[in-house]
Amino acid sequence: MSTTSNRWVAGHVAALPRSGIRDFFELVAKMKGQDVISLGVGEPDFVTPWHVRKAAITALEEGKTYYTSNLGMPELRRAVATYVTEHFGVNYRPEDQIIITVGVSEALDLAFRAFCNPGDKVMYHQPCYVSYHPSISLVHAEGVAVPTYAKDNFALTAEALRAAWVPGCKILMLNLPCNPTGGTCDRTQLEAIAAFCREKDLLVLSDEIYSELTFDGTHTSIASLPGMQDRTIFLHGFSKAFAMTGWRIGYACGPEVLIDAMMKVHQYSMMCASIIAQEAALEALNNGWDDVCEMRDQYHRRRDLIVRRFNEIGLTCHSPRGSFYAFPSTQGIGMTEKEFAIGLLKEQKVAVIPGTAFGVNGTGHVRACFATGYEQLVIACDRMEKFVQGAKK
Amino acid sequence: MNPVLKLLLEGGRLTTAQMAQVASITVAEVEQHLEQLKKDKIFLGWRPVLDLSRDAAAGAAVRAVIEVKLTPERGGGFNNLAQRLAKFDEVESCYLMSGGFDLLVFVNAPTLQKAASFVSEKLSTLGGVLSTSTHFLLRSYKEGGFLLAGSEGSSDRLNVSP
Numbered sequence: 001m002s003t004t005s006n007r008w009v010a011g012h013v014a015a016l017p018r019s020g021i022r023d024f025f026e027l028v029a030k031m032k033g034q035d036v037i038s039l040g041v042g043e044p045d046f047v048t049p050w051h052v053r054k055a056a057i058t059a060l061e062e063g064k065t066y067y068t069s070n071l072g073m074p075e076l077r078r079a080v081a082t083y084v085t086e087h088f089g090v091n092y093r094p095e096d097q098i099i100i101t102v103g104v105s106e107a108l109d110l111a112f113r114a115f116c117n118p119g120d121k122v123m124y125h126q127p128c129y130v131s132y133h134p135s136i137s138l139v140h141a142e143g144v145a146v147p148t149y150a151k152d153n154f155a156l157t158a159e160a161l162r163a164a165w166v167p168g169c170k171i172l173m174l175n176l177p178c179n180p181t182g183g184t185c186d187r188t189q190l191e192a193i194a195a196f197c198r199e200k201d202l203l204v205l206s207d208e209i210y211s212e213l214t215f216d217g218t219h220t221s222i223a224s225l226p227g228m229q230d231r232t233i234f235l236h237g238f239s240k241a242f243a244m245t246g247w248r249i250g251y252a253c254g255p256e257v258l259i260d261a262m263m264k265v266h267q268y269s270m271m272c273a274s275i276i277a278q279e280a281a282l283e284a285l286n287n288g289w290d291d292v293c294e295m296r297d298q299y300h301r302r303r304d305l306i307v308r309r310f311n312e313i314g315l316t317c318h319s320p321r322g323s324f325y326a327f328p329s330t331q332g333i334g335m336t337e338k339e340f341a342i343g344l345l346k347e348q349k350v351a352v353i354p355g356t357a358f359g360v361n362g363t364g365h366v367r368a369c370f371a372t373g374y375e376q377l378v379i380a381c382d383r384m385e386k387f388v389q390g391a392k393k
Numbered sequence: 394m395n396p397v398l399k400l401l402l403e404g405g406r407l408t409t410a411q412m413a414q415v416a417s418i419t420v421a422e423v424e425q426h427l428e429q430l431k432k433d434k435i436f437l438g439w440r441p442v443l444d445l446s447r448d449a450a451a452g453a454a455v456r457a458v459i460e461v462k463l464t465p466e467r468g469g470g471f472n473n474l475a476q477r478l479a480k481f482d483e484v485e486s487c488y489l490m491s492g493g494f495d496l497l498v499f500v501n502a503p504t505l506q507k508a509a510s511f512v513s514e515k516l517s518t519l520g521g522v523l524s525t526s527t528h529f530l531l532r533s534y535k536e537g538g539f540l541l542a543g544s545e546g547s548s549d550r551l552n553v554s555p
Contacts, residue, residue: 025553040553130555179555305414351552378411 012137019130020357024341028351037380039368040351042179044243044324046371048280049291052242055283056276064275070267071259072100072251073278079285080251084236088211088221090229092253099259099266100273100281104209104237104250107262109135111205111233111252114261115171116141123164123202124173125156127180127327127358127365132173144169147361150329153318154183158192165200172202174222177210180358180367181327182303182320187220194225203258204232209250212241212292214322215300223253230255233262240324241292242284249277299324302370302377309381310368313388324371327355331364333391340391341366347390348383397426401436442537455508456485456501456530459516460494462523471495474521483511494526 006014021040028036047053071077077094085091092098101107108131116122118140124132126145136143146164148154156174172193177184185193197204204222211219223232237250252262266272284291303320310317310328317328330340337354344350355362370377396416400407409427413420430436445451463474471489475496479487485499498516502508508529517525533541 019555021553021555025551028552036552038552041551042554043550045550309414353553374415375407375411378407378414381414382411 012140016134016137019134021130021353024351024353024357027342027345031345031349034349036345036349036351037372037376037383038351039370039372039377039380040353041369041371042325043245044240044295044371045373046243046295048242048244048247049284049288052244052280052284052288052291056280059276059279064279066275068100068272068275068278070263070272071096071098072273073275073282076100076278076282076285077251079282080253083285084234084253088208088219088234089224090221090234090253092234093256096256097259098251098253099263100278101237101250101252101266102270102273103239103248104207104235105131106248106266106270107233107235107237107250107252108132108205108207109138110262110265111235112136112139112141113265114258115203119168120171121166121169122171122173123161123169125160125175125178126360127154127178127355127362128173129175129179129207130358132175133359136173142168145359145361148178148181148183149361150316150318150327150365152183153321154178154181154327155185155189156183156193157189158196161193161196169200170203171205172197173205173207175207175209176222177214177219177320177322179210179323180325180353180355180362182323182325183318183327184214184219184321186217190220190222191225194222194228197222197231198227202231204228205235206232207235209235209237209240210323211236213296213299213324215296215303216319216321219322233258238281238284241295242281242288243291243295244277244280244284247274247277247280249273249281298374299370302372302374305374306368306370306377306381309385313381313385314392315384315388324369326368326370327362327365328368329365333388335391337362337364337366343391344384344387348387350380350383350387395426395430397423398430398435401430406439406441442539444533444536444541446533447542454501454503455505456499457508457512458528458530459498459500459512460526460528461496461498461516462525463495464521464523466521474519478516478519481511481515483508483515 077098080098081092081094112135116139120141121144122136122141123144123146125148133143146160148156206222223229223234233252233254235252238244306326307317307319314332315328316332317326330337341352341354352366352368355365400412409420409423412423463471465471466473483500483502485501488497490497512527
């Protein structure tokens, strides 16, 4: 055991809490080899399409093993610009308004480091992705959580934003569709949020990584709404739609001056994203749309199954319009989310994540990821039914 | 397509109750579809897809593919001989082929000697069999549409992730 003192660890890092997901990961890891069906993963169960993998192999064979421009390969940025225009209706210049990053996670970190002064306040809706609040804390800014509720299908509302707003708020962090709830906003709700942002002069960081996995209606980017492009950083990546989580490749688009600020941080930290991943991403954008549609259809089918089963067995669950997460309530069966998740894992060997891992507003819910084979989902639902019936006795 | 047939083709071994959930129909309807498929001789039976190389005892069995040339019979063509051949217990599958030979026969035998004696004593001695060419299967990489372990997939995928 190391005897090194932690006196060298920065105070704000020492103060960061451990991720609730990490705690649960260790619990599940102990049950290795016990036929556990995990609905706790936050990634597609598909392997990256072969033609995308082959593009990376070809790049290696051709000796593409060097740095790229700090902003990323020009042809990839051009492909991103075309894609974002066609799918989201927003035009960005590939030369200076797009930066390729090491996943959306790095893009977010760059944005917080580029835009936050110590003490600035960042609003974000909660339950939310586990990294948002810690990322804000790491730049000595303050997070302002805005609750979303099951009764609204976990959509963020302008009213909730207004109620949570405090002086000093500078940034609004959006994630639509949302991890872990699958909640999103329709165009009308988004317009009200946009109006609020303009009124309060907020910069918007819009993480739209799940946008292609929208099942009902069409996805609208807040950047496409009138007056919003100049105050929005559009964040996207390849992990979810193209099943490329391990490649760590994403991008940010926004006004030149803001992208330039993010680029400054990027060039002194990451330098550039891996050229191999960039080559693969280029292939995915150019020739991967059929794969996306096929995977989305599969997720859609799985969502319909899991939501119906959850409601039938008494785990009240709204229908997530996007993402691959369901966020059912455990309140009807008289258990806290932690008791439920631990009991379910131990008794029926199904792993779900307690909602509190995604913030206090996740209380009374668990996250179940349906990026798992259909048959496995059916079996998982059967096991959950048994567990719930046992709990009710 | 018959929804139950679709599920069967996907390769899942679901109970009728689970099939009903997946296809969004009732259990009674699933049973009705299954009965109809059996009646129409479309659904002939269940068979698991196994990677026998992982079982020392079962993996020792010998599998061979045999190309067979035949003399077609007046009236029956290749059919009578092919049907006769297909009745041997050692024969797993038997197909009439286009190309350089007539039948492709998949054979399963517990030992090499038994596979050899099937070819030399039963198959090649049948009237109408002109010649045989036997190829032994050394290793499977894909079986019944399933990639076998080591060929694909990410067994190291984390059980829990953000």
